[in-house]
Amino acid sequence: MFKRKVSSEEKITAVESYLNGDRQLHTILEQYGIAKESFRTWVRNYQIFGGEGLRDKHRKASYSAQTQTAAVKDYLSGAGSQADICKKYKIYSRSQLQNWIKMYNSHRELRPSRGRGSDIYMTKGRNTTYEERVEIVSYCIEHGNDYTAAIEKYGVSYQQIYSWVRKYNEKGAEGLVDKRGKRKPESEMTELEKLRAENRVLEARNKRLELECAVLKKLEEIEGRWR
Template sequence: MFKRARPLEEKIMIVKALENGTHTISELEFIYNVRDGTIYKWVYRYEKYGIEGLKESTTWRRYSKELKLNSVKDYLSGEYSFRYVIRKHEISSDSVLRQWIKKYNGHRELKDTGKRRSSSITIGRKTTWKERIEIVQDALANGKNY
């Protein structure tokens, strides 16, 4: 099964239906083909952040090394549930915490989330028509795939 982004209106309708008591979690799962964990996540985000919490995120969240380490240790201590750790540390999704745990258990360092590197493409200099002809002829003469 693939991940399908749901329209905001549909998420609101599902959360409201559960909130009003018009449908149970099981009914909503069946009607909308959504897992119960997803519905619970939407309800939590709606209660905590309102409608903004149900909107799709368009940016990467940054996490400090300390927060990552504390989150992993909280979970591995057995004192807190997976879901509680995510909510306590306001981690964006289950998969983020799972990645940190996998790195930690693999004895790899958890680092601060930094800015993503922008790909720098070297911009070539301007060439004349004659230079371009020479480049092509040189490539063909030397067996290079132009």
């Protein structure tokens, strides 16, 4: 099965032909090279938002903190499956709902979401020390690569955080060393200092993984009620 980018118009045509009974599911999946779950998402978004729900610009939808909290509480109380809750609150994707659930269960504040194109991504970068970069990357990883939260907390740019996390994933704590400029290079840090920085980020990653395992276990229990 091949994969290619499917246009908004193709998605709408495929969903409408399926709902009208003109085409069978397996022929649509084969034509567009998509998985069954992906097509189910198209159908759900079409039923909730109409044709606009399958256009890229619709992903800019924003949700208040109250809406996020209500959706999470409804789901955790067993008021419906994830698909049911997404339909009720007009949530574009289940992954978005799942992210809110993780934040709620980890006692993190649910903030109004701005959708793509938010001015949060226009935040300018600033100079940082090695210790700051370690702290920022640790925070970002511990919180599920929540770049927006890190931008708001530390006042750095999206490009900076994305680059630091990528470099850490590629090279470890060594990737966060800034070797530019004439001041004493950070590369002269002792191995002990680098090891401490590495351990700090690894501890943050372990905390995130432990939380994700606990949340996934809870979600599986809840989803089991709707199977």
